[in-house]
Amino acid sequence: MPSFDISSEIDWQELDNAINQATKEIGQRYDFKGIKAELKVEKKEKTVILWVSEEGKLEALNDIMQSKLIKRGISLLALEYKDPEPAFGGSVRQVVIVQAGISKEKAKDIIAAIKDSKLKVQSQIQDEKVRVTGKNRDDLQSTISLLREKQDTLKVPMQFGNFRD
Numbered sequence: 129m130p131s132f133d134i135s136s137e138i139d140w141q142e143l144d145n146a147i148n149q150a151t152k153e154i155g156q157r158y159d160f161k162g163i164k165a166e167l168k169v170e171k172k173e174k175t176v177i178l179w180v181s182e183e184g185k186l187e188a189l190n191d192i193m194q195s196k197l198i199k200r201g202i203s204l205l206a207l208e209y210k211d212p213e214p215a216f217g218g219s220v221r222q223v224v225i226v227q228a229g230i231s232k233e234k235a236k237d238i239i240a241a242i243k244d245s246k247l248k249v250q251s252q253i254q255d256e257k258v259r260v261t262g263k264n265r266d267d268l269q270s271t272i273s274l275l276r277e278k279q280d281t282l283k284v285p286m287q288f289g290n291f292r293d
Contacts, residue, residue, distance in 0.1 A: 130268055131261040133254075133290040134238060134275065138206055138228040144169055146196040147176065153192055164219070165189050176207075176224040183220045186212055190222070203285035227284070229256030234284045238275065241282065245274050265293060 147167045154165050164181040167189070178193065180186050194204060208225040215221040230238070235253045242251050242260065249262035249271050262268050272288050279286055 129261050129263060130265045130291075130293050131259055132268055132272070132288055132292070134230070134258040134260065135256070135287050135289060136206070136227060136230045136234075136285050137287055138202065138226055140169075140171055140228075142200045142202055143176075143197070143226065146200040146202060147193065149200075150189075150193045150196045153196070154189065157192075159188065160185065167193060174226045174228055176226060178222045178224065179215065179219060181217070181219045183212075183218070186220050186222060205279065205283055205285040230258060230284060231256075234282065237282055238284065238286075241275065241278050242271060245271070247271055247274070 147169050151167055154160050154167075163185055164179075165185065166177075166179040168177045168179070169175075170177065176193070178186060178189050180189050197204065197207075206227045208227060210223040210225065212220050212222040227234075232253065235258050238258050239251045239253070242249060247262070247267050247270060249260050249267050251258055251260045260268060260271055262271070268291070275282075275286055275288075
């Protein structure tokens with residue numbers, strides 16, 4: 129039976145490169161003169177930490193980071209923003225969780241979307257991936273196009289791979 133896998137992978141090297149580019153731009157921008165700002169990637173915790181010494185500059189810092197991520201081909205759907213929290217001396221810190229892999233809740237949402245479409249395919253959760261199987265490849269291709277349309281509502285960056293006949 130034909131099948132394919134739905135995954136949500138992040139290229140950590142590209143993420144690191146985008147953060148480095150954003151850090152360089154912050155150092156050169158006039159509106160960040162005299163303001164301390166820092167972007168830090170923590171791969172083990174799967175987070176990016178935004179820290180800035182003035183609360184008003186947090187949004188500008190975030191915009192710079194997002195533009196660099198888009199240029200590097202990293203989907204902004206992979207980012208989950210936590211609430212900004214005050215840090216020492218009037219500075220502000222915001223934790224951004226990087227979604228690498230599909231969580232159980234998101235996988236259930238994907239499976240529900242496939243079932244609601246009434247396509248003749250079966251789907252199952254396998255670790256941080258979802259495997260979809262069907263009797264013919266046309267059903268699988270229509271499933272892929274359906275999920276690409278619903279990618280924004282599901283809020284999961286999806287890659288489709290391991291297509292087998």
